[in-house]
Amino acid sequence: MEKYEIPVDEDFFAPPGNRILIVDDEPSVVEFIERALSEPGGDYRFKRAFDGYEAGLKVAGFEPNLVILDLVMPRVDGFEVCRRIKTDPETLGTRVLVVTAYPEEVERAKQCGADDYLVKPLRVEELREKVRNLMRRRAPAAASRRG
Numbered sequence: 001m002e003k004y005e006i007p008v009d010e011d012f013f014a015p016p017g018n019r020i021l022i023v024d025d026e027p028s029v030v031e032f033i034e035r036a037l038s039e040p041g042g043d044y045r046f047k048r049a050f051d052g053y054e055a056g057l058k059v060a061g062f063e064p065n066l067v068i069l070d071l072v073m074p075r076v077d078g079f080e081v082c083r084r085i086k087t088d089p090e091t092l093g094t095r096v097l098v099v100t101a102y103p104e105e106v107e108r109a110k111q112c113g114a115d116d117y118l119v120k121p122l123r124v125e126e127l128r129e130k131v132r133n134l135m136r137r138r139a140p141a142a143a144s145r146r147g
Contacts (some may be wrong), residue, residue, distance in 0.1 A: 020131070021047050021062055023055040023081065024070035024099070029122075033068055033099075036124045037131060052076025056084065059091055066134055071100040071109055079105075079112050086113025095134040 004081050020037065022030045037044055047062045049055040053075045059067065067085065071078035078098060085091045098109045101120040109117060115137075116130050 017136070018043050019045050019047070019062060019064040020064075021049060021058050021067045023049040023052070023054065023067060023073070023078070024072045025050050026070075029070070029099075029120075032122065033127065034088040036122075036127050039128070052078060052081045055081050059085060059094065064094060066095045066097060066131065068097045068099060068131070069114075070106055071098055072102065079108060082109060082112040082114050095137060097130055097134055 007112050020034050024033075027050065029055050030050070032050045034046050034048070037046075039105050047058050047064065049058050055067070055069070056076065058064075059061065059081075067081075069081060071079045078100075082096050082098065085096055086096050094114075095115045096113065098106070098108065098114045099120060099122060100109070103119050106114075106119075115134055118127060118130060
């Protein structure tokens with residue numbers, strides 16, 4: 001592939017089970033989450049999306065094992081992204097951790113299929129623990145495409 005200068009997406013060859021998509025319309029929150037999860041010895045691969053529409057595209061191409069998803073975003077909100085992930089046979093095994101500044105929205109997120117939640121402001125240790133727990137869960141066999 002190098003000989004013919006064919007571009008290679010390195011994420012395609014990433015080990016299964018460690019892909020995380022972080023979705024928030026605030027770049028500082030996305031950076032905070034990625035830094036918090038980039039602990040020594042961690043082997044997570046990250047992609048970022050800054051709205052729900054972009055998240056949908058990246059879910060299809062990156063095939064994350066976990067989506068860390070803000071609920072309130074422009075264009076397509078986190079509720080709709082979560083619902084689409086959890087109703088599509090190709091992605092229903094993808095775990096979804098919602099983050100929100102509005103605790104009253106947590107129940108609605110669960111109804112959309114969210115696996116767990118965090119309320120902003122985020123605490124690093126709580127974030128790490130929730131991610132570790134969700135990443136340990138096995139995806140349903142029919143929903144797992146790569147990992």
